[in-house]
Amino acid sequence: xxxxxxxxIAIAGAGLSGLCLAQYxxxxxxxxxxxxxxxxxxxxQQGYRIILDRYGLEALRESLPRPLYRLALATxxxxxxxxxxxxxxLRDAFTITFKDEPDATRQVDRATLRSILMTGLDxxxxxxRAAAGVDGGGPTGLRLRFADGTSVxxxxxxxxxxxxxxxxxxxxxxxxxxGTTMAGVYGRSxxxxxxxxxxxxALRTSGVLSIADRPGRAFFFTSMRFGERPRQAFARVAxxxxxxxxxxxxxxxxxxxxxxxxxxxxxxLLALRDLAVRMSADFxxxxxxxxxxxxxxxxxxxxxxxxxxxxxxAVPRATLMGDAVHVMPPFGAQGGNTALRDxxxxxxxxxxxxxxxxxxxxxxAEYQDEMVPYAFRAVDTAAALMRRLTGDAAAPHWVLTRVLxxxxxxxxxES
Numbered sequence: 001x002x003x004x005x006x007x008x009i010a011i012a013g014a015g016l017s018g019l020c021l022a023q024y025x026x027x028x029x030x031x032x033x034x035x036x037x038x039x040x041x042x043x044x045q046q047g048y049r050i051i052l053d054r055y056g057l058e059a060l061r062e063s064l065p066r067p068l069y070r071l072a073l074a075t076x077x078x079x080x081x082x083x084x085x086x087x088x089x090l091r092d093a094f095t096i097t098f099k100d101e102p103d104a105t106r107q108v109d110r111a112t113l114r115s116i117l118m119t120g121l122d123x124x125x126x127x128x129r130a131a132a133g134v135d136g137g138g139p140t141g142l143r144l145r146f147a148d149g150t151s152v153x154x155x156x157x158x159x160x161x162x163x164x165x166x167x168x169x170x171x172x173x174x175x176x177x178x179g180t181t182m183a184g185v186y187g188r189s190x191x192x193x194x195x196x197x198x199x200x201x202a203l204r205t206s207g208v209l210s211i212a213d214r215p216g217r218a219f220f221f222t223s224m225r226f227g228e229r230p231r232q233a234f235a236r237v238a239x240x241x242x243x244x245x246x247x248x249x250x251x252x253x254x255x256x257x258x259x260x261x262x263x264x265x266x267x268x269l270l271a272l273r274d275l276a277v278r279m280s281a282d283f284x285x286x287x288x289x290x291x292x293x294x295x296x297x298x299x300x301x302x303x304x305x306x307x308x309x310x311x312x313x314a315v316p317r318a319t320l321m322g323d324a325v326h327v328m329p330p331f332g333a334q335g336g337n338t339a340l341r342d343x344x345x346x347x348x349x350x351x352x353x354x355x356x357x358x359x360x361x362x363x364x365a366e367y368q369d370e371m372v373p374y375a376f377r378a379v380d381t382a383a384a385l386m387r388r389l390t391g392d393a394a395a396p397h398w399v400l401t402r403v404l405x406x407x408x409x410x411x412x413x414e415s
Contacts (some may be wrong), residue, residue, distance in 0.1 A: 005031050007354060010144040010154035012131035014041070016110070017242055017322035017339035018160035019117035022124065024063040030354060033152070035144065036119065037161070041118065042244050047110035047336075048188055048251035048298075049077075049224035057106060059344035066122065070114050071237040074228045076346055077107035081205040085389075088212050088219075089414070090284045093108075095206075107222075110336070111244040112230050119217050119241045122208055131159065131166050131381040134318050148359035156350065156360055157318040163305060165324035171315055177305040177327050179181030180383075182216070182390055184253040184302045184330065185276045187294035191223050192247040198289065199250060209389065210283060216390050219280060219287050221252035252290050252366035253330070254279050255390060258303055265301065272299050304329040306383045309376050313368055318362040321346060323370055328382040331389065338378050342371055 009025055013020045014036035025032040038044060048225030052060070061069050083096045118125060130147040134157050144152040147166075159167035163177060191197055197204075207222035230243035254276045265271040273296060280291045307326040311317065346367045353363035 002029055003031050004029055007034070008154050009156045009158060009350070010035065010142075010152055010227050011092040011160055013161035013165075013322075013324070014114075014118075014125050014127075014145060015112060015160060015162060015322065015339070016117065016336055017343040018065050018158070019114065019121070019125075020059060020343035021158060021160065021321065021347050022338050023065075023068075023117060024344060025350065026121065026124075027063070027065065028351035028354070030348065030351065032124060033154075034125045035129035035131060035146070036125065036127050037147075039126075039128045041115075041127070041133060041242075042111065045162065048186070048249070049107055049222060050110050050113075050336045051333040052076075052106045052108055053333070053337045054152040055341040056103075058342035061348060062344045063340075064117070068116050068119055068235050069096055071233055072108060072113055073106060074233050074237075075112050075116075075226050075230050076203070077227060080376045081105070081107070081207070083209065084203070086208060086210045088210055088283045090208070090210060090286065093211070100166055107224065109146075109226070109230070109245060112226075115234075115242055115244055116238070117249040117375065119238045131161055134167060134315055142315070143399075154181045155317065156364070157315075158346065159318070159320040159324045160232050160322050160339075161233070161324055163323040164298060168320060168324055169319070172310040172320050173314055174326065175308045175310040175325075176311060177307050178331060180258070180304045180386070181305060182255060182304045182386060183258045183330065184255045184304065185261075185265075185272055186251070186300050186302060187255045187273070187276065187291065188298040189250045189252065189290045189293045189295065191225070191250050193289075193293060197223075198286070198293075199390075200286075202212065203218055210287060211389060212282065212287045216257045216380055217279065218390055219252065219283055220255065221250055221287070223250050224248060250290055252287075252294075253302075254291070261301065261303075263365055269296050269299055272301055273383065275349075290298055302330075302388070307376070307379050309372060310368075313365075317364065319346070319368060320399075321371075325371070326379050328379040329386040331382045332378070334382060338375050342367075342375070 009032040011034045014034050022032045022034050084240040085093045132147045133145045135143040141155050142157050144157050145151040210219045225248045231246045234241050234243045265275045276291045305327050349363040349367045353360050
């Protein structure tokens with residue numbers, strides 16, 4: 001594909017949405033560069049397994065070259081599965097079953113997907129470039145300004161720099177995210193331990209949200225089993241690309257009130273792991289085992305927040321995607337899918353405008369008008385689900401933890 005250099009896009013942030021948009025624009029022949037504040041691609045933990053729904057899968061199918069899309073599917077886990085809601089002893093309350101269709105859902109490792117999205121962007125992803133603001137806006141175009149005082153010119157600037165976006169206050173000045181009362185300590189543990197799977201067969205294809213006896217505390221876990229080993233698949237499809245992990249694992253999250261997180265645990269991995277150990281003491285032995293065997297350097301703290309609908313966009317040729325606009329609590333598996341949907345939609349609008357001669361400002365406004373309704377439906381849904389499952393309302397919590405589990409058999413024996 002020949003890249004035209006008379007029109008350029010600068011993207012701040014090399015997460016899933018930023019890289020997906022770059023892939024889309026590259027395929028459309030549009031000059032695009034991505035600027036990432038981290039010093040290297042895998043210097044910090046940016047998530048574990050995610051469930052791609054039909055919107056996420058369609059965005060990847062539309063944005064990636066066909067071999068890379070097939071690589072994402074090949075390394076993913078089997079489609080379908082269940083989300084079980086249980087009490088703290090892993091007794092079922094109720095279960096949601098997902099469609100067992102390859103085009104409907106797919107579980108993927110986030111770091112592996114991110115590596116796939118980087119493939120083919122050689123020389124277009126720049127590290128150690130922390131975005132700080134956007135200058136200009138007249139007929140001469142924009143400049144994406146960095147924290148070190150340097151800048152780059154661009155016809156369009158896209159902020160995909162996450163919940164802590166440095167561009168949001170300027171581009172979307174009335175819509176800083178709102179804090180919540182909840183936070184999560186997240187970790188990753190080996191799936192294979194002592195010669196076998198730590199997850200029993202009854203839960204092989206399930207995610208589990210185990211709700212504690214006391215309101216405001218829960219534990220989520222699910223396994224990530226690669227369909228094809230990433231290193232083998234990368235060598236076959238994308239030689240030279242980096243497969244960040246090759247081992248099946250269990251991702252988990254200990255959910256709690258933010259006030260329960262001591263200051264010492266906010267910057268210390270050992271203190272964070274110890275907090276998760278204490279908080280899981282009253283849960284099923286399987287949950288305690290997952291926390292005890294976690295890989296220390298993959299443990300992270302995530303205070304939950306909810307995005308707020310923007311009422312104005314301050315720079316016509318600049319916009320935002322993903323968590324920079326619509327961060328949401330991790331309930332409902334919609335955050336990553338919504339970010340990928342943003343990327344494909346914005347890429348389509350920009351490419352169509354470039355092909356038709358439509359002013360790019362109009363294309364960006366169309367993207368924003370379409371994105372805000374679906375994105376904030378997802379925000380509202382995730383926030384409502386978080387309140388129902390972790391809130392202080394006595395009756396729903398009593399039904400979830402006392403009534404429904406007594407109607408089911410024990411899902412996982414304790415011995």
